[in-house]
Amino acid sequence: MRHERELARLGRLRQQLLGGDISRRGFLTAAMSLSSAVLLQGCVGGLRQATGGAVGDPAIIPLYTVENDPATLAFYNMVIAKFEDAHPGHKVTVTVYSDSNQLQYLTTAFQNGVDVGIFSPPVSSFPAFQAAGHLADLGDLVAEVGADDFLPGTRVVIGGNDYGMPLQSNSSLVYYRKDLLASAGLPVPKTYEEYLNAIRTLHGRDNRIGIAMAVGATPQLPLQFFAPYIYQSGWDYFDPDGNLTFDQPEVLDAVRRFTDVMAYTSPSLKNAEFGDIVNAYTAGQAAFATFPGRLGVTLTAKAPEIAANTGVMPIPAGPFQTGQLHFGSGQQYGLFARTSNPELAKKLMLMLTTGDDALAFALTVPGHLLPPLKSVQAKLRERMAGPGNDYIHQHKDWMETFLGQVENAMTSSVSMGAVTNHTFEGKTLNLMPWAPGIWPSPAIDADMFSDILVSGVPPDQAWQKACGRMRAAADDWKMKNPGWYPEVSR
Numbered sequence: 001m002r003h004e005r006e007l008a009r010l011g012r013l014r015q016q017l018l019g020g021d022i023s024r025r026g027f028l029t030a031a032m033s034l035s036s037a038v039l040l041q042g043c044v045g046g047l048r049q050a051t052g053g054a055v056g057d058p059a060i061i062p063l064y065t066v067e068n069d070p071a072t073l074a075f076y077n078m079v080i081a082k083f084e085d086a087h088p089g090h091k092v093t094v095t096v097y098s099d100s101n102q103l104q105y106l107t108t109a110f111q112n113g114v115d116v117g118i119f120s121p122p123v124s125s126f127p128a129f130q131a132a133g134h135l136a137d138l139g140d141l142v143a144e145v146g147a148d149d150f151l152p153g154t155r156v157v158i159g160g161n162d163y164g165m166p167l168q169s170n171s172s173l174v175y176y177r178k179d180l181l182a183s184a185g186l187p188v189p190k191t192y193e194e195y196l197n198a199i200r201t202l203h204g205r206d207n208r209i210g211i212a213m214a215v216g217a218t219p220q221l222p223l224q225f226f227a228p229y230i231y232q233s234g235w236d237y238f239d240p241d242g243n244l245t246f247d248q249p250e251v252l253d254a255v256r257r258f259t260d261v262m263a264y265t266s267p268s269l270k271n272a273e274f275g276d277i278v279n280a281y282t283a284g285q286a287a288f289a290t291f292p293g294r295l296g297v298t299l300t301a302k303a304p305e306i307a308a309n310t311g312v313m314p315i316p317a318g319p320f321q322t323g324q325l326h327f328g329s330g331q332q333y334g335l336f337a338r339t340s341n342p343e344l345a346k347k348l349m350l351m352l353t354t355g356d357d358a359l360a361f362a363l364t365v366p367g368h369l370l371p372p373l374k375s376v377q378a379k380l381r382e383r384m385a386g387p388g389n390d391y392i393h394q395h396k397d398w399m400e401t402f403l404g405q406v407e408n409a410m411t412s413s414v415s416m417g418a419v420t421n422h423t424f425e426g427k428t429l430n431l432m433p434w435a436p437g438i439w440p441s442p443a444i445d446a447d448m449f450s451d452i453l454v455s456g457v458p459p460d461q462a463w464q465k466a467c468g469r470m471r472a473a474a475d476d477w478k479m480k481n482p483g484w485y486p487e488v489s490r
Helices: 002-018 024-031 037-040 070-088 100-112 123-131 138-145 180-185 192-202 220-231 251-262 276-283 296-300 343-354 353-364 372-385 396-408 445-452 459-480
Strands: 062-067 091-096 165-170 173-177 210-212 286-290 310-313 330-335
Touching: 002 037, 002 070, 024 037, 024 353, 037 070, 037 165, 037 445, 062 070, 062 192, 062 343, 070 091, 070 251, 070 343, 100 123, 100 343, 123 330, 165 180, 165 343, 165 353, 173 180, 173 296, 173 396, 192 210, 192 251, 192 296, 210 276, 210 343, 220 251, 220 343, 220 445, 251 445, 251 459, 276 286, 286 296, 296 310, 296 445, 310 343, 330 343, 330 459
Parallel strands: 062 091, 210 286
Antiparallel strands: 165 330, 173 286, 173 310
16 A cells, blocks of 8 residues: 555656646655655556567657666656656656676666667776777767867777767765864874875774775776775876786885775775675774765764764875876766667757756766766756855855865776876766776775785785786787777777
């Protein structure tokens, strides 16, 4: 009975939204209180199979996603209600699949002639999907939005053409306990030495760990948390042309700095998952924690007293552009090249990623789903500057810090060589096609840190082993793909 009541309430909310009786914000606030099952049923789809030419049903716009949290599903319900109202006779279906096997899932769907419509694969998989003919050219959408509106390094350009429409770009920074620093007489760290000293000093006090930060088998873990250390050493894993630079001596220094910080975490976080970091800091068990904006939203909801004593700061991880270069992940929608109604699908993509609807999406997880368009970022700043007592006003300082770092927050598999030989000229998009060989599960750098932190292997030995494996993975891919050349876009 509860499921039916919630489903009926969702239907009423959609009608109120279309009738102008509630705002986007009102709809999302109300809808996010409903269960994920109900929100998914409100926009549910499923596999549709056909062969030859365009596939699927022209009256159906499929949307495939790995996002299943209530905030995102509420957003999809909102946009779909407006889209279907504006395009009578057409339906949008949402299919949720797991991010743990998304490449296999999408590859199987392509092989079976399934119309996946609008979908959001890992950015590093775009070259392979484009080469296989699975992606539609989205240059007309980029032109309609305006190329200058995109933040640097957010467009997916392959062979001179755009194949992605960005939906978010974030930054991963450090949450810190202001009250604990004050009680120890410590300043907010500005240098690596101050940072390490604060973590070391607060470690063990009242049974807390110095920092909640993790490495483990999940490929993105070491890639995310080690990124500031390698960038702020003046290097990256590879240079823009795909030559290994992980073997530079300053990178070994970065490895040592990172492992020195990891000495002051819980042993369990030396083989952990992302959620373990959130849980540790939210439970008051850590003085510092490295994470994007989602931690702040969870913290405010579950531990408001800790949130009131928390600040967010850049990570002072090394001597090159200290505290200015960080990890940041982005997401882009792709469009299936054989989708049955590409023009209408593109209209839906624009609704999802531009204007007030894109702002509404950013506000479903404020500080985490940061806008990749300058125009939407301006709307967000305007909202922050106005009156209100919601999350973005309660934690305006957090929001400003995350927004201030997003343009210099990168992923090595996507922005290959943006930091090279102590030079950084801005965030780029330069896809590393052999990334799956560098970051399998467990990744090469994950094995390196496991050797150092768990098995006690000296850092220089573990690093040299990792360098050899990375070089071999890149060389093997290049040998099999002799016509490859790097394509850098800003």
